[in-house]
Amino acid sequence: MSWKHVWIVFKKEVKDMIRDKRTLISNILIPIILMPLLFTLMGGGIEKMEKDITENITVALAPSSNTEEMRNFAVNELFVDNPNIKLIEIEGDPVEAIRNDDVRFVLDIDENYIEKLENCQPYSVTVLYDQSDTKSGGSFGIVASAIEQYSQKVVAQRLVDMNIDLNILQPVQIQQSNAADEKGSGNMMLMMILPMLAAILIAVGGIPAATDLVAGEKERGTFEPLLTTQSGRMSILLGKYMTVTLFSIICVMAQLIGVFIGSIVSPGFLTMGGTGADLSFYIPPVALLLTVLITISLGMVFAGVQLAVSTYSRSFKEAQTYMSFLMIISMIPAYATMMMQPDDVQLYMFFVPLLNAIASLKMVLGNVINYTYLGIALATSVAYVFISLVLAASMFNKEKVLFRS
Amino acid sequence: MLELKELTKHFGEVKAADHISFQVGKGEIFGLLGENGAGKTTTLRLLATMLKPTFGTAAIAGYDLVKEPEKVRSSIGILFGGETGLYDRLTAAENIEYFGELNNMEKTKLKERVKELSEIFGMQEFINRRTGKFSRGMKQKVAFARSIVHNPDIMLFDEPTAGLDVSAIRDIHEFILDCKKDGKTIIFSSHTMSEVEKLCDKVGIIHKGKLADYGTIPELMAKYNEKSLEEVFIRLAGEKI
Ligand SMILES: Nc1ncnc2c1ncn2[C@@H]1O[C@H](COP(=O)(O)OP(=O)(O)OP(=O)(O)O)[C@@H](O)[C@H]1O
Ligand SMILES: [Mg+2]
Numbered sequence: 204m205s206w207k208h209v210w211i212v213f214k215k216e217v218k219d220m221i222r223d224k225r226t227l228i229s230n231i232l233i234p235i236i237l238m239p240l241l242f243t244l245m246g247g248g249i250e251k252m253e254k255d256i257t258e259n260i261t262v263a264l265a266p267s268s269n270t271e272e273m274r275n276f277a278v279n280e281l282f283v284d285n286p287n288i289k290l291i292e293i294e295g296d297p298v299e300a301i302r303n304d305d306v307r308f309v310l311d312i313d314e315n316y317i318e319k320l321e322n323c324q325p326y327s328v329t330v331l332y333d334q335s336d337t338k339s340g341g342s343f344g345i346v347a348s349a350i351e352q353y354s355q356k357v358v359a360q361r362l363v364d365m366n367i368d369l370n371i372l373q374p375v376q377i378q379q380s381n382a383a384d385e386k387g388s389g390n391m392m393l394m395m396i397l398p399m400l401a402a403i404l405i406a407v408g409g410i411p412a413a414t415d416l417v418a419g420e421k422e423r424g425t426f427e428p429l430l431t432t433q434s435g436r437m438s439i440l441l442g443k444y445m446t447v448t449l450f451s452i453i454c455v456m457a458q459l460i461g462v463f464i465g466s467i468v469s470p471g472f473l474t475m476g477g478t479g480a481d482l483s484f485y486i487p488p489v490a491l492l493l494t495v496l497i498t499i500s501l502g503m504v505f506a507g508v509q510l511a512v513s514t515y516s517r518s519f520k521e522a523q524t525y526m527s528f529l530m531i532i533s534m535i536p537a538y539a540t541m542m543m544q545p546d547d548v549q550l551y552m553f554f555v556p557l558l559n560a561i562a563s564l565k566m567v568l569g570n571v572i573n574y575t576y577l578g579i580a581l582a583t584s585v586a587y588v589f590i591s592l593v594l595a596a597s598m599f600n601k602e603k604v605l606f607r608s
Numbered sequence: 609m610l611e612l613k614e615l616t617k618h619f620g621e622v623k624a625a626d627h628i629s630f631q632v633g634k635g636e637i638f639g640l641l642g643e644n645g646a647g648k649t650t651t652l653r654l655l656a657t658m659l660k661p662t663f664g665t666a667a668i669a670g671y672d673l674v675k676e677p678e679k680v681r682s683s684i685g686i687l688f689g690g691e692t693g694l695y696d697r698l699t700a701a702e703n704i705e706y707f708g709e710l711n712n713m714e715k716t717k718l719k720e721r722v723k724e725l726s727e728i729f730g731m732q733e734f735i736n737r738r739t740g741k742f743s744r745g746m747k748q749k750v751a752f753a754r755s756i757v758h759n760p761d762i763m764l765f766d767e768p769t770a771g772l773d774v775s776a777i778r779d780i781h782e783f784i785l786d787c788k789k790d791g792k793t794i795i796f797s798s799h800t801m802s803e804v805e806k807l808c809d810k811v812g813i814i815h816k817g818k819l820a821d822y823g824t825i826p827e828l829m830a831k832y833n834e835k836s837l838e839e840v841f842i843r844l845a846g847e848k849i
Contacts, residue, residue, distance in 0.1 A: 211709045215698070222697040222738075424693025428754065431656045432710035433681050602659050603619065 204441065208434030212442025216416060220450060226411045230450055231457045234404055238461030241396075242469040250469075256341035260285075263293040263300065265311035265331070273312055281328075285349045297331060307339050308332045308346055323361070394545065397462065398564035399537045401455050402557055405502045406533035408454025409447040410526045413509035416443045418522035430605075440510070440599045444592070447506035452499060486567055493577045494567045500584035501560040505533075507591025514598040517607060533557060545569025553579040556587045609634040609793040610655075610762060614664035615673075617650050624650040626817035627664065632793055632810065634761075637784065639804040640797040641841055642814035648797035649688075651814065652766050655795065656686050669761050682711065685760040687768050692751035696740035700731060700750045703739060704757050711758035718757075725753040748776060752783050763787050765796035769803060781807060801838045811837065813844045820844040 220226045262282070264273055274290065282288040293300040297309035313319065313326035320326065328350055332339045362369055420426040429439060509526065516522035536558050545565045552562040559580040566572055598604055610632040617625040625647045632638040640648045653659045655666060657677040666673040669683035694703050701722050708718040726735045729749040734742065739750055755763065765784065769777045784807055787794055798804050804811055805825060812822035821828065821844055825837050834840045 208710060211706070215695075215702075215706050218702075219695055219697050420693075423695075424689055425695060426693075427653075427656070427658060427688045428686055428693065428707065429710070430658050431681055431684060431686050432707055433678055433712050434710040435678070606653065606658065 204435050204437040206438075208438035209441045209445070212434065212439050213445045216412070216443060216446040217449065220412050220415070220446065223411070223415075226450065229411055230408055230454045234454055234457035235461045235464065238458060239465040239468045242465035252338065255338050257345065258287045260288045260308070260342045260345060261291050261306045262288055262308045262310060262346065263291050263297065263306040265297050265309050265329075268310070268312045268314060276312070276316075277310065281353050282349050284352060285345070288346060288349060301331065301333050301339075307336075307342055320357070393462070394565055394568040395541055397568060398561040399541045400458055401498060401564060402501070402537040402561050403530075403534055404454045404458050405451045405498065405560075406505050406530050408451035409502065409506050409509050410530065412447045412450045413506065413513045414519060414522045414526055416446065417510060417513040418516040418519050421517075422519050426605075436599055437596065440596060444503075444506050444510055444595065447510060448499075448503045451502040451505055455498065455502070486570070487572065490567045490572045490574070490577065493574075493581055494563050497560050497563050497577070497580050497584050500581070500588050501557065503588045504556060504584070504591045505529075507588065507595045511591070511595040511598040514595065514601075515604055536561060540565070545571040548576070550576070550579075553577075554583050556583070559583055609636075610638075610666065610668055610795070612651075612655075612664070612666040615651065615654055615661055615666055616663035617647075617654055617659055618662045623817040625654060625661075628814070628817075628819045629664075630812055630819060630822045632795060634793055635788060635791050636809045637788055637794045637796070637807050639808035639811045640795065640814060641799075641801075641804060641811060641845070642797070643845055646814040646845065647817040648814055649766050650817075652686075652688070652764050652795065652797060656684060656764055657681055682758065683760050684762045684764055685755040685758070686764045686766075687751060687755045688764075688766040689770065692744075692747045694739045694742075694747055694750055694754075697738055699738050700735045700742075700746075700753075701726070703750055704754045707754050708757040713758055721757060721759075722753075725757065729753055744772075744776060745779065748779060756787070761792060763792050763794045763796075765794065767797055767799065769798070769800065777803075801836075801841065805837055813841055815845040 262277070263269075264277065277290050282290070291306060293306050293309070297306075300306050301309060309331040311329040311331065313328070316326040330343070330346060330350075332343060334340060358372070359369060362372070417426070420429065430436065509529065512525045512529065513522045516525060536555075540558070540561050543562075543565060545568070548562040548566055552558040553576050563577055563580045566576065612629050612631075614627040614629050615625055616623070616627050628647075628651060630638075640651065642648045650659065654661055655668065655673070657673065657680055661674060665675075668680045671679040671683065673680055695706070698706070704722050704725065705718055708721060713721065722735070726732050729752060731746070731749050731753065734746055739747060742750070763784075768780050768784070772780070781803070784794060784796065796807075808825070810822060810824055811828065813820045821831075823831070828840045829835065829837065832840050832843055834843060
């Protein structure tokens with residue numbers, strides 16, 4: 204084997220693949236635009252929903268309490284501090300109005316409330332809403348706390364009237380403190396999506412190259428002359444192997460660029476409708492390096508397996524069939540672990556190919572880093588790289604496989 | 609120049625090449641005749657070092673096939689099958705240069721060689737265009753140039769004219785004769801008697817992996833007392849009724 208020949212093969216293959224428009228589209232263009240598209244579609248929806256829940260809350264009064272006085276009470280007292288809650292008029296049956304989405308809440312206020320208020324008796328405000336509706340459920344908390352706020356205001360006023368210190372109502376004051384790493388607690392969305400897509404794209408990214416580089420070459424009739432040049436078989440294999448690895452990594456990089464563009468185009472998605480303040484999160488450099496290495500090794504494992512498959516195939520078509528099968532295999536763990544949280548990862552995962560990369564990415568993105576686990580993942584990844592290379596090399600040396608037609 | 613010594617290849621039970629021995633001198637054209645599955649391609653692949661022999665060896669340009677496969681590869685050029693396999697997305701020059709580089713040619717020498725070949729084959733007009741849209745004839749020229757870019761002493765052709773039209777066949781014949789003129793030693797396989805009669809100095813007839821006999825055409829006709837090469841072939845390789 205000679206590195207000079209490896210390099211010649213690698214250079215030629217990369218040039219050849221780059222000139223193929225299909226590779227450019229599937230390896231670079233699609234991953235880059237997929238992310239912003241996904242973010243905008245899903246992010247837009249989340250943002251709109253969030254806005255609907257918190258900002259466009261409509262409230263109406265039940266017919267029995269819909270009087271001038273009650274309306275004044277609602278607007279000027281009950282919801283005076285919540286301009287996001289709007290009082291509107293409805294016609295007909297309140298239940299019907301809620302079902303038709305004409306209004307989100309209907310309030311039925313005790314008709315004797317003034318009397319009861321003055322006598323310091325509790326009076327009731329019944330809130331009618333569709334509990335099966337996500338938006339109404341989300342908004343209910345806001346309406347309830349508005350009423351609670353009003354109620355506390357009344358209490359405070361009464362205590363002041365009685366000359367009692369407000370503090371006697373609050374023996375304990377709760378202080379919140381975040382136990383997660385100060386440097387940021389990771390990003391939910393990225394944690395769900397990135398490992399899954401990375402696993403799939405790294406499997407997909409090498410496919411066009413791997414298919415073309417051996418099965419395609421056999422079919423075109425360039426393979427036999429290539430094998431009779433002075434470069435040894437292993438140099439040819441290694442040059443091709445590096446090319447396939449490169450393209451699967453390019454695919455993942457394109458995806459990362461896509462995530463970056465997506466987070467600019469539609470920041471609401473990553474922050475689940477929040478303001479974007481919690482988008483910045485921190486990954487320790489060592490952990491980052493380890494995950495990058497693990498991801499690259501995953502690309503190399505796929506490259507080896509795909510080249511072996513491509514060598515085994517009689518034709519381009521046959522190779523494509525096997526490749527799509529390989530892709531489906533990689534999708535199963537990717538989807539199965541999508542909802543997995545970083546503290547759900549288990550030791551065995553770091554020994555299983557593909558799962559080890561997904562679990563590592565989850566841990567690092569979730570900032571729950573266990574360096575022993577990362578180390579195991581890297582060690583097993585390297586072992587799998589070696590195994591996949593041996594597999595590809597053995598295929599490449601099998602005369603029966605190489606020259607069958 | 610080329611000497612096969614009991615060259616043998618088994619694929620499991622199948623003896624694709626079975627103790628094949630013959631010699632070809634410098635500047636000679638040797639034709640391999642045989643029915644489908646006789647072992648012609650296998651023999652040529654063995655000589656091209658694509659397959660490892662089960663038994664036996666060959667001396668090619670003074671190098672041992674088994675012990676010095678890399679040296680052997682530096683002295684051979686091949687053109688296998690009727691297909692002129694090229695990389696569609698590379699230019700004609702890039703296609704040729706790739707094989708030159710892999711054959712350890714030095715950069716500046718290689719450039720000169722490509723220029724020279726492009727003149728020899730009249731490819732100046734399309735040498736820097738991608739081969740994907742080339743006509744069959746243009747592709748063939750590139751494939752010829754590629755096979756001799758490193759100026760090998762020995763050329764191996766496996767059914768070079770299979771499935772080609774008349775003018776393409778004539779171009780190949782010319783190419784083979786030009787190679788001979790340049791002092792190259794040539795082995796090619798064929799199913800076409802007239803082609804073999806036209807080009808070959810010596811003929812070998814393979815039957816079920818074994819070399820039935822070999823020699824010049826007149827020698828063989830005299831030996832078997834037949835009036836044509838075809839008759840000799842039928843006698844040695846045809847199924848007995
Ligand atoms: N890679 C391989 N694996 C297994 N058997 C093979 C392989 N290559 C060739 N054979 C077998 O070896 C025998 C000789 O095949 P070969 O291709 O050398 O014949 P051929 O003379 O070139 O035939 P044709 O005229 O059809 O091209 C056949 O029986 C074939 O099936
Ligand atoms: Mg054949």
